[in-house]
Amino acid sequence: MGNFPLTGANVSSHAAQVATLLDRIGISSRFIGYGPRSFCEAHLNAKLSRDDGCTCLVIYLRCVFRPHGLAQAGFLRQWRAHLFRVACLLRLIRQDGRIVFIGQRAPSAFEKMLELAFFALMRLCCGSRVQAHSGTATPAGVVAGLGGRWPKPVPIHVAEELSFQQILRACPEGQRISPTHVRRALAAYTLGRDDRDALAAEISACVERAEQLSGDEFRCLIGRHLLTAEDLAPAAIRKCLAPLPSDPRQSQLTAHMKVAGRASRDVLDYLRPEGMDRPLSPVARELEAALTKSSDHPLNARLGGDAKNLTHLNMILMLAHRRHMTTLAAFRQPWCERSWASDVIDRSHLMSCRGKLGHLPPHLHLHGDASLSTGLSLNFWMSARAFQTAGIATRFVCQDKLDPFLPRGTRELSQPVALYHHNADQIPEVIFNRHRFDAPYHIGFLLWEFDQLPAAHRLALEMLDEIWVPSVFTQRLYQSAFQGKVRLMRKALMLPRGALPRLASQWQKAAGIKRYLLCFDAHSSVARKNPLAAVRAFQAAFPGRRDVELLIKSTPLPTGHWGDPEGQLATIQDIAGRDVRIRLQPARLPFPQLCALIASADALVSPHRAEGFGYFPSFALALGIPVISTDYSGPRDFCTEQTAFPVSYTLERVPRHHAIFPTPGARWAEIDHAHLTHRMREVDDFPETARRRAADGKALMKFEYSLDMQARRYTARLEELGFLQREMAGCHGPPVANSESC
Known part of the structure; x- marks a missing residue:
């Protein structure tokens, strides 16, 4: 249990080597994070248990006595959360198994006193199950005490890579990047290379600006930018960014996210009305000018003048946002990382889309869950097979690792169409994230069980152009709340x-x-x-x-x-x-x-x-x-x-x-x-x-x-809308899913 941020700090490097050496001698391990946002395989909370065969708990005391953020704003709430996690830790310690404490490398006198008191308390409660190592203990020495034999040391970079991949399997969203990561990457990148000093100076200046930008200023800055860009957006995006009649300072989308109980992600986290009109610091005003003036502003230049690098603006905003990274390459040269796409916040991209809405290829964009584990995924594959049968070119848009598949079918569309196999509460977020700068014809394939709709479904009904439903019951339900036409499409059953x-x-x-x-x-x-x-x-x-x-x-x-x-x-x-x-x-x-x-x-x-x-x-x-x-x-x-x-x-x-x-x-x-x-x-x-x-x-x-009947219903409706063009020779359909877990 500790922190594993890949910053090169003592705890993270030491823990990575301990885990790798344990694996080398045949002992499996699991990384437990102290804080709620730690990059780890499990978080310390009230539900964490050692009933899964855990025989030993290794605790880095630095993470317990010096938790991150306790001196920041909202310290009472931070301390309350810290005390709660300490209580969870004590509950975990009381369970059976060995307990190994690893002290801090250079503790102050007060911290040393706390460590000794804590260790004495644990020995009193747990007896001989408790062991302690000083902060200067080598990873091999710790592993020898756990496994009974001395392993051969491994390089730090190898241990970090193996540990990163291990944690990533349980935490696929990745690790948040920080200025510390960038400084470590710069130190390795410029080691013995004077020709890279100019680029390092530019990156360091970006890091300093990102550290000067407070979280509230960053949210205000991005929120202002997105809301003032509303006039350039497609109709569906304008509806979700429109102010609430009851509270003009709040957008429809932020209100929807609260009603739906969905955690805000990426740019959605910045569409908040609170403090949107607050005065900005000089650094924030400089960034706002760069967002507004497109390529004319110096911050919109590429780092080092290299086309493969980020702009100064994107580098600053990436660090201020603490973007999640999923590859080690992103931490080794983050200024080349492309995951913070410019179309999220860069107004220059938004300006380039003026007059180009609807620039998507004329395919049917099929959104949904392809995981083969839910009813929604069954609907997704039903439509994929039906459009294959109809010979309509289809593109998959989903979170699963699936080939997006952009074939040419026997029938081509005259304009892009997006069909959503998501719950209605998820659709506004999907449209905002996937189609913020283009305007397909939005169709939702919706289901609901009760005879009244929840408030969480209302915004999707305003953003969709059309609704398809599988039953008469859902047709009557959605037609009572939707201004457009609700089409009865039924379903196709595909049985093995x-x-x-x-x-x-x-x-x-x-x-x-x-x-x-x-x-x-x-x-x-x-x-x-x-x-x-x-x-x-x-x-x-x-x-x-x-x-x-x-x-x-x-x-x-x-x-x-x-x-x-x-x-x-x-x-x-x-x-x-x-x-x-x-x-x-x-x-x-x-x-x-x-x-x-x-x-x-x-x-x-x-x-x-x-x-x-x-x-x-x-x-x-x-x-x-x-x-x-x-x-x-x-x-x-x-x-x-x-x-x-x-x-x-x-x-x-x-x-x-x-x-x-x-x-x-x-x-x-x-x-x-x-x-x-x-x-x-x-x-x-x-x-x-x-x-x-x-x-x-x-x-x-x-x-x-049947699948044929479903394909006919889809084809008839698209023809009625005037979206289907001539038939072409050759048909290549999407891959067929043939299993589903229920």
Whole structure:
């Protein structure tokens, strides 16, 4: 536990070498950060535990007794946080395992006294488990005490590189760069090279300016620049930068970020009204002039006159912003780092875009989650496959490490179109970050479960040009709040039918057993999925029978998750402990295995209180499995008396804290338990009726929810908008995703 900032300081260099040497002798290690913004694998907080096999805790006392920032503004809040982390540290120390303290290299008399007192207290509490090393102890000596043998020393730069890569796997956003990093890089860059002194002088001047710029001044400076550039922005960006009617000093976007509860990132962090009209220091006024005067200002010149280097302005702002860096090269020569792109804050780029809005290539820009772990990612790949089938050129825009893929399709667009497979609360931020200087036609593929929209969805409705939805329920919901047209696009189901026979053996049930299956994603709200209703109905429908079972497949849910305020999962676990016919299986399954599980059931039960679409009932129908479902919201489109067994309900108010966003006035369906019990008996008593309805449902899904039909719906709408051009020879579609974890 310490600080690992790659600055060349004693603690970071020492810790990097200790971790590398431990790895060389076969002992794994993990970096724990003291502060909340540390670059580390885990933060010291109340939830950190040593239950994962940790046998020793190594603590650098410099980080405990000299925490960063305690003498800055807001010192009371800083000290309160420091004391809280000390309490967490003491709780961690009390757990089993060895404890090794490493003192400071050159402590003052007061710090030495604190170290001795702290060490004596720990020896009193923990006995012989506690060991101590002086600050002058070598990394090899520390490792020898831990591992029992002396390792061969490694160079500092090798240890830092290995440790950086290790931490980066757990902290992919990277480490914040600071003036200390730049000074260390300059010292190595100019070592013995007089010809580099002029560049070093320019960089040093930039570092001094960045250190003179306070955080409040920097936020004010960038906020002023962005808000005064509003007249150059596309319509969607102008809407999100527009002032609030109730508070003209605050933009729509900053208000939205607060309502949505989303952490501000990058330039969004500077769109704050507080102090926007404050007087600026001479350094800040010089930077503001450079932002305004484009290339005419000296600060807009390249460092050293080299085209590969940053401008003076970008170097200063990069350091003032403490930009996250994800490569060691960025710390070795940060003045060449291109991650702080000029189109974020450089007005010269913004001015060059005047009259060029809509300069994107005429492709369909598909935004979304391609991680294959969420329902949104399933929608993303559905659209990717549908546009491939339609022969429309598609570009992927997502956070995942995925080829952006810019092919030529058989059909070309006349203007760029952006389709967003994100939750509506995320779309304003995505548009702002991805399309701040261009103007595609913005389409949101949106879902929501309740009959009222939260305030967190409102700004997206103002920024989008059009909305596509998968169900009649969501169409009526969004049309009531959207000024444009909401198009019913439904969905396409892509099931791995060829793999099902091979995977069926994994879910075989005992001979003569009828399986009722309930599937849901616990992170989407257990209360809304309402699995306890199915358990109660199952016990009421089949008391004492041993030829039936209820299998409840969910995703793992951490204790205290917001989505289970009623404690349904704990109640189900208690019931399952007394009724062997009921099994709860919290696990993520690859999509083919999930489909094989659904195919093994005699009926799927969905006692939901609200659904935007209803993936699991649709999967079951597509596989020809009878479905018992609440006759409310999204699944009503395909779960009718002809295709399924709908269950009656009554509408009730959604209790507070049962939705991810406050949704005043929202209602959901409280299922009729007696009718649900009757429907479960009906499927059991009349299997031929159940099979006939399931066959009708399968035919409906095969026709209406096929990939070809989805491609036709997409194509028809783009043609109606006048965006599709002539067909061309040759078609190259995007790669196909064939697995999904649910």
